[in-house]
Amino acid sequence: MALRHAILATLLDREATGYQLAKAFDPEVSAYWHCTPQQVYLELARLEVAGMIIGRQVVQQRRPNKRIFSLAPAGRDELARFVLSETKPSFIRDDLLVKVLAFEAADPRGLVDQLHQRAALARQRIAEFDELLGQLRGSRSESEYVAAGEQIGRYLTAVRGRSFEQENLNWCVWVAQVIAARQT
Amino acid sequence: MALRHAILATLLDREATGYQLAKAFDPEVSAYWHCTPQQVYLELARLEVAGMIIGRQVVQQRRPNKRIFSLAPAGRDELARFVLSETKPSFIRDDLLVKVLAFEAADPRGLVDQLHQRAALARQRIAEFDELLGQLRGSRSESEYVAAGEQIGRYLTAVRGRSFEQENLNWCVWVAQVIAARQT
DNA sequence: AGGCCCATGTAATCTGTTACATGATTCC
DNA sequence: GGAATCATGTAACAGATTACATGGGCCT
Numbered sequence A, B: 001m002a003l004r005h006a007i008l009a010t011l012l013d014r015e016a017t018g019y020q021l022a023k024a025f026d027p028e029v030s031a032y033w034h035c036t037p038q039q040v041y042l043e044l045a046r047l048e049v050a051g052m053i054i055g056r057q058v059v060q061q062r063r064p065n066k067r068i069f070s071l072a073p074a075g076r077d078e079l080a081r082f083v084l085s086e087t088k089p090s091f092i093r094d095d096l097l098v099k100v101l102a103f104e105a106a107d108p109r110g111l112v113d114q115l116h117q118r119a120a121l122a123r124q125r126i127a128e129f130d131e132l133l134g135q136l137r138g139s140r141s142e143s144e145y146v147a148a149g150e151q152i153g154r155y156l157t158a159v160r161g162r163s164f165e166q167e168n169l170n171w172c173v174w175v176a177q178v179i180a181a182r183q184t
Numbered sequence C: 001a002g003g004c005c006c007a008t009g010t011a012a013t014c015t016g017t018t019a020c021a022t023g024a025t026t027c028c
Numbered sequence D: 001g002g003a004a005t006c007a008t009g010t011a012a013c014a015g016a017t018t019a020c021a022t023g024g025g026c027c028t
Helices: A001-011 A019-025 A037-049 A073-084 A093-099 A106-135 A142-148 A152-184 B003-013 B018-024 B037-049 B074-086 B095-103 B108-137 B142-148 B154-182
Strands: A053-058 A066-071 B053-058 B066-071
Touching: A001 A037, A001 A053, A001 A066, A001 A073, A001 A142, A001 A152, A001 B095, A019 A037, A037 A053, A037 A066, A037 A152, A037 B053, A053 A093, A053 B154, A066 A073, A093 A106, A093 A152, A093 B003, A093 B037, A093 B074, A093 B154, A106 A142, A106 A152, A106 B018, A106 B074, A142 A152, A152 B066, A152 B095, A152 B142, A152 B154, B003 B018, B003 B037, B003 B053, B003 B154, B018 B037, B018 B066, B037 B053, B037 B066, B066 B074, B095 B154, B108 B142, B108 B154, B142 B154
Parallel strands: none
Antiparallel strands: A053 A066, B053 B066
């Protein structure tokens, strides 16, 4: 029961369709949670049955019809309970780290390529986070914004997402260089 | 098929029992992968059937008997193939971030407590990583060690684990302060 | 006496991924 | 003409967690 709360939390700010939620949890975009669209639709169905969200049908002309979901009181209660519940630690679980651990088992050049690819992805994601942060902040400085701004949760989580990618980037560049240097 | 490669990679350096592997993947310890002991024993059984690892029984006097596993040629091949295969990006997926996103839904003081707890855990894990890094490095400087040292994979992954926890720590401290300040 | 460490597993359940399925509109 | 976007779902499978199950030795 974890995606469940990510959906409820996202619906705090704004009502949304399954499609929009799936976008928000797109691995390429999300700082705090990710999953496939399929899982979103499945969980939305469950949440609606449980009375935690309410969907209303919107008939559209040139687009498929859609259902917009909003948070119901029961969903808000569940979210409040969740926020105060015990939190499991989060951990890195990354194929790329396993590969670095085992880099002596194969030709290291292939691994160096992968590190460069990951670094490029990190740069891209940093740029995306910076754009989001700039949009939320507007003309305010960060300290002004976090003191009084709205949608502060989105900002704070995006900052974490950015620093995660920054560390990924630094590490990949360093490791690629270390491995390349060891090949004489 | 992901834990599978983490096990094979760990067995590159040293042979190990299921118990030792489970320790290595203990969420409290591991920089690169984590899982429950149950999963380790399950996967070891599969790997042995697949001929990728070889287990030998060691009868003990004052301890339960144990089985020590080592990498078989087929396992080494599989690992080499894995290192050069495409890598999926890794992403944060953290209950605590979801809670921060939803912090307005509940009493923020409870959340601030949780942020402090997470910060304490991060400090502890940083100390553990520092100890491991110091052990591996010995009297050498980091640049000396990564240029010529052995077990370099363990060192490089531990560095990533450390930086992850350092960012966790910085972020938790900052967010706790931001949220506390907003409660006037 | 109680708790942790060593040491191994099975079974049930929950979560998450991949494949399958459809189809119009808009942009290049 | 082809790709991307909007929009929603089902089904099969793989991966991960939790509960159950056992038991001696060591330390305080």
